[in-house]
Amino acid sequence: MSTDYLKRILTSRVYDVAVPTPLEKAKSLSERTGNEFLLKLEDLQPIFSFKIRGAYNKMANLSATVRDRGVIAASAGNHAQGVALSAHKLGCRAVIVMPTTTPPVKIEAVRRFGAETVLYGESFSDAYEKALELEKSENLTFVHPFDDPDVIAGQGTIALEILHRHPDPIDAVFVAIGGGGLIAGVAAYIKQIRPEIKVIGVQTEDSDAMIRSVEAGRRVRMQDVGLFSDGTAVKQVGVETFRLTRELVDDFVRVNTDELCAAIRDVFQDTRNILEPAGALAIAGAKRYLAEKRWKGKTVVAIASGANMNFDRLRFVAERAEVGEDKEALFGVTLKEERGSFRRLCALIDHRNVTEFNYRMSDNEDAHVFIGVQISTPDEPAKIVATLEKNGFPTVDLTQNEMAKTHLRHMVGGRSDYASNELLYRFEFPERPGALMRFLSTMHPDWNISLFHYRNLGADFGRILVGIQVPPGQKTRFRAFLNELGYPHWNETDNPAYDLFLGGLRTRPTA
Structure with a gap:
C-alpha cells in the first residue's frame, strides 16, 4: 500500500466543518459482551454523519475555478448532506441526485443547505448513473461518495481520532461498509500506525457487495440490494475502495435486519442517541463477531456512523429489536x-x-x-x-x-x-x-x-x-x-x- 494515504489523512482539511467526535464506553454493551466496547460517535457531526469529512476534504482541494462551476453528487442521503453543507460553506452550487427510496428527513436536510435535489432510481447505483449524465451536460464536477482518494482520506481522519483518544491497546475496530470509503480510509491509517489492530468490515446480509467482491477476488455487481440500511445500499463497490479493503481489512461479518434493530436499541440505551440503520451497522457486527469468536476481555471500537433516522421507522425497529436480541x-x-x-x-x-x-x-x-x-x-x-x-x-x-x-x-x-x-x-x-x-x-x-x-x-x-x-x-x-x-x-x-x-x-x- 502506498504511504501516500497517510500523508493525505494527516493533511486532510476536514475541521473547517467537521468536529472531533467522542470515543465513549458503552457500559451496557461492555457488561453484556464481557469486553471493553467503545463507540466512536460520528452521529454527533453537524450533518449527523461521518460523510461531512470526505465530502469537504474533496471539495476544499478543488481549485477555485472548478468549484465556481459547481459540483454534483449521487447519494442515499448522508454524503448528499455533506456535499450540500460543504458547498454552502465554500459558496458554490451543488446538485444532488438521490434515490427515490431516500428517507424524507435526508432529502429535506439537503434542501435546507441550499442544494438542488434530483430524485432518481431505487439505489445509489441508479442515482450514480444519472449524476454522471448531469455532470457532462451541466459541466459540473462529480464528488464521489466513496471512490476518491480525497474522500477516502477525509474519512480516514476518524481512525486518527480513535488512536489519538485511545493510545492503549485496541483489539479490533468495526466499520460499516457501503461503497467502502469509510473502511478504506480507516484501514489505510490504522495499518500504517498500529497494524496489530484488526479492522473488521460489517455489511447486511442483503447488501454485501464488498464481502462478495473480496471472496470472488474481483468487484461483484449485485442485481438488487436491501434498502432497510439505505446508507449502505450499494450494488457495486469502488475500484480504489475495493483495492484498499482487499489489501488491508482483516475480516468481515454479515448481520440481519433484526440484529441491526437490536443494535439501534443498544446504542439508545447506552447513549440516548438514535442511530439510523447504517449508523448502527458496526455495532451489530461487533456484537455478532464477539459472540461467534467468544471474545472476552478485549477492547473493541465500533463506529456509530450516522443518525439520520426516518422517524416512521422507529415503530418497525422497536418491534424487531426483541427478536434481534x-x-x-x-x-x-x-x-x-x-x-x-x-x-x-x-x-x-x-x-x-x-x-x-x-x-x-x-x-x-x-x-x-x-x-x-x-x-x-x-x-x-x-x-x-x-x-x-x-x-x-x-x-x-x-x-x-x-x-x-x-x-x-x-x-x-x-x-x-x-x-x-x-x-x-x-x-x-x-x-x-x-x-x-x-x-x-x-x-x-x-x-x-x-x-x-x-x-x-x-x-x-x-x-x-x-x-x-x-x-x-x-x-x-x-x-x-x-x-x-x-x-x-x-x-x-x-x-x-x-x-x-x-x-x-x-x-x-x-x-
Whole structure:
C-alpha cells in the first residue's frame, strides 16, 4: 500500500466543518459482551454523519475555478448532506441526485443547505448513473461518495481520532461498509500506525457487495440490494475502495435486519442517541463477531456512523429489536377448540412474559394461536416447543420466519361464522405476570373466548381486545364478572370496524 494515504489523512482539511467526535464506553454493551466496547460517535457531526469529512476534504482541494462551476453528487442521503453543507460553506452550487427510496428527513436536510435535489432510481447505483449524465451536460464536477482518494482520506481522519483518544491497546475496530470509503480510509491509517489492530468490515446480509467482491477476488455487481440500511445500499463497490479493503481489512461479518434493530436499541440505551440503520451497522457486527469468536476481555471500537433516522421507522425497529436480541420468540400453536384448552395453554406459558397473543376462532375443531414470548437465551424456543407439544399443543417456531414477523402477526383474525353470541370488549390489563390468568380464572367456565389480541408495547398497561361468547340471558352474570375483574374496559360490540372486519353471526347478547 502506498504511504501516500497517510500523508493525505494527516493533511486532510476536514475541521473547517467537521468536529472531533467522542470515543465513549458503552457500559451496557461492555457488561453484556464481557469486553471493553467503545463507540466512536460520528452521529454527533453537524450533518449527523461521518460523510461531512470526505465530502469537504474533496471539495476544499478543488481549485477555485472548478468549484465556481459547481459540483454534483449521487447519494442515499448522508454524503448528499455533506456535499450540500460543504458547498454552502465554500459558496458554490451543488446538485444532488438521490434515490427515490431516500428517507424524507435526508432529502429535506439537503434542501435546507441550499442544494438542488434530483430524485432518481431505487439505489445509489441508479442515482450514480444519472449524476454522471448531469455532470457532462451541466459541466459540473462529480464528488464521489466513496471512490476518491480525497474522500477516502477525509474519512480516514476518524481512525486518527480513535488512536489519538485511545493510545492503549485496541483489539479490533468495526466499520460499516457501503461503497467502502469509510473502511478504506480507516484501514489505510490504522495499518500504517498500529497494524496489530484488526479492522473488521460489517455489511447486511442483503447488501454485501464488498464481502462478495473480496471472496470472488474481483468487484461483484449485485442485481438488487436491501434498502432497510439505505446508507449502505450499494450494488457495486469502488475500484480504489475495493483495492484498499482487499489489501488491508482483516475480516468481515454479515448481520440481519433484526440484529441491526437490536443494535439501534443498544446504542439508545447506552447513549440516548438514535442511530439510523447504517449508523448502527458496526455495532451489530461487533456484537455478532464477539459472540461467534467468544471474545472476552478485549477492547473493541465500533463506529456509530450516522443518525439520520426516518422517524416512521422507529415503530418497525422497536418491534424487531426483541427478536434481534434473542429476547423474543414467536410461535404458531394449534389447540383443540374446546372449553379449557385456551386456559391450559396460557397456564403453560404464564410464568413467562407474553409479548403478543393473537387468536381468532375459525372452526369448531382446531384453533391456531400466534404467540410471542420473552426469552433470555437462544436455546429457549426449542424448549418451549418441546413443553407445549408434550402437553398436546402442536407448535411451530416462527422466530426466524420473515413472513410471520413482517406480515402474519398483523393479519391474524378476520370474520368467524362460529362466534355466535359474541361480545367484543377492549381491556387495559396491568402489565405484569399473572394478569391474563386472573382474567381467565375470573371468567365463567361456560363462556368461550373466540378472539384475543394483545401486543406488549412497553407501557405500564397492556391493551387487549377480547371476543367472548356469552350465552343468552347471562348479561347480569357477565356484568358481575367485569366488576369483579376491575380492569378498565370498553364495549366494542357495536363498533362499525368490528362489523366490517371481525364480526360473524349477528346473534349477540347485549351487555
